Amino acid sequence: MMDLWLAPWRASLALTASTLEMMLTAQKSLAGVQGVPEFQPMDEARMREAFHSAADANLRRWGDTADAINNLPDWYRDLSRVPGGVMTDWFDAARRGPQD
Incomplete structure (x- = not known):
């Protein structure tokens, strides 16, 4: 249960x-441009390094998201597995009350 409460914080x-x-990463990439009066495009090695850093960070964040989803309780995941009509009918019946 503690993992459920800590997941948003994590x-x-x-x-x-x-x-x-x-x-x-952006500051390191632009550090050379700030000191030079004329614009010099990034070389291929720095561009590759920046791309790999961004891709690695993205994969780590997706891993954190997967861990958060795996830490959800079973009853929460069961709600997403039922057919849509079941939840709609249940909600409608609860809101409308008994039919005469």
Whole structure:
């Protein structure tokens, strides 16, 4: 049960970490451009490094999302497995009350 309560906190922490990592990668990539008066495009090696850093951060965040989904209780996942008509009929019956 504690994992269920900690999952949103872990997800927000992971999002903050990925944002920081992306900002640091962008700053490193642009550090050379700021000191030079004329624009110089990124070379292939730096572009590849920035792309790999972004891809790695993205995969880690998807892993964190998968862990959060796996930590959900079984009853929560069971609701997504029932046919849509069952939930709609149940909700309609609860809202409308008994039919005369």
